[in-house]
Amino acid sequence: MSWSVVARKDFQDAIRSRGLIAMTVLFTLLYAGAAYAYTFIGSSNPQAASVLSLISFLLLPATILVPIVGVFAGYRAIAGERETGSIKLLLGLPHTRQDIVIGKIVGRSSVVTVSTFAGFLVAAIVAAVLYSSFPAVDFVAFGVLTILFALAFVGIGVGISAATGSTTKAIGGGFGIFLLFQFLWGQIPDLLNYAINGSYGFGGRPPNWSFLFRRLNPQNAYRATVNEWVVQSPLQQAFYQQLFGGDVPFFLSPWFALAILLLWVLVPAGLGYLAFERADL
């Protein structure tokens, strides 16, 4: 398997990058620190603090930090090799461009997985020591979903990296997309409505497509899966039940959210590959 050779080489190379090591340390400190700090914030009695409420507490920084980590891990993957010229060494060997894109995604994803896993492991140890109970399954599920969320942004980063020959454009594009999801995406249905109907706000229940649109944001999809499967907060479901009168559309289910995350891993990378395949190097 040619892509696995590329992936292995890429992992060996990227894991030695100082930037990624620094990122892992930052990640670890954040999660372990949060787990420790939460024993004071969550309750006057540390023993009463629960892992589940810790996870909901961690969800906000994770939705912001993880995309940055993913884009950061991916943006140099192919554009960097084209800029320096190491792509000539890589493609002088018998790899197809498809092998390169797949290998790069797998390689960078592995790096992000190792980095996230290290952070979560330390946080889990802190939580296991400080908290009265430690539901390991919940914590592992949270870790897996977070890694999948990170991979969506690795896919976006590698996809843009493949499509452009410049790391400047790749990092700009990657963070542009992050900012779009972070700040603008949720406003787009309202803006569209304003452009079409001239009124701001939907007046009553927003149309279904606006829920679908918001859910397509990988940050929202990630939050939905964690809330549904890990935290199992009754609030979200109760809200939808009330809003849709017991007939909640399928696209608000956690499985659909999971599919959205997977699509974010694959589609940008696939589009990036198509552009890369046509490019003269």
Add this chain to the structure above:
Amino acid sequence: MTAIELVGVTKRFGDVVALRDLDLTVENGEVFGFLGPNGAGKSTTINVLLDFARPTEGQAEVLGMDAQRRSQEVRRRTGVLPEGFRTYDRLTGRQHVEFAIDSKEANDDPIDVLERVGIAEAADRKVGGYSKGMTQRLALGMAITGEPELLILDEPSTGLDPNGAREMRELVREERDRGATIFFSSHILEQVEAVCDRVGILREGELVAEDSVSGLREAAGTAQTLEVTVDSADEELLASVQSVEGVADATASGDRLSVTCDPDAKTQVLERIESEGATVEDFSTEEASLEELFVSYTTDGQSTGGQRGRTSDEESSEDNGSERDENEEVRA
């Protein structure tokens, strides 16, 4: 069977034509020197062979396979030393060679490969600390792993000291003796004439000469340089001399004209100078070297003297050292 066959290959980048209707054939088992000044299109040709770039028109075949559609298979049987590449600074030399071995599904021993290119002692050092010459040796090592049928070496002596360039040529000979075809590009003739069976000279995207080295030597032996001192030389006179039949090149330096031409054309050249109203004060003839011939192929009657300055630290090649010594005198 042919190792490389280009038929009518044209490559345009926007308005710039990098290759113009290029036809080129390299036979199996030969060492082919692909010559031309920087920017002539040598790397573009190699990029087409490796599918780094796609031809605008025409077709390229390598080892009997379409270079674009079956590129992976082409590269599985080809060793590549690209130009302007970079290594992975955080990985060691051994890891680089292992990567090449794994990629080609070969079973060489990385240390054997590194020994052949003379950097085995640096096998476990990170490549970021290698010198330019060591990096070049490493890439050459990656190219020869897996006993490729064809070696494509783009400016292989870049960054090598004279000793390194000699070792590189020895390696090329070893690979040829093993049965490999070698396609070797350079902008410096002396690097290829010592090892190549045949050379092609590329200029502005067109093949201007294709011959065996001995054929080129013969041509060089018959061409002569006529040195003429006149009372006054100007552009008009120079242009007139250049238009004489049998003149390959003519340059002026003060009142001295250097004319590269067939021996038969000498009299006509002198007659032309006189008929243009100039007075011939002195003249002498010298045999042109292979290098002068190369220069005349690759420049457009520009100042030959300026072009022939050595662009590399390459030593004089073994085979024609004496010939070059004569030229030094001519130049002096």
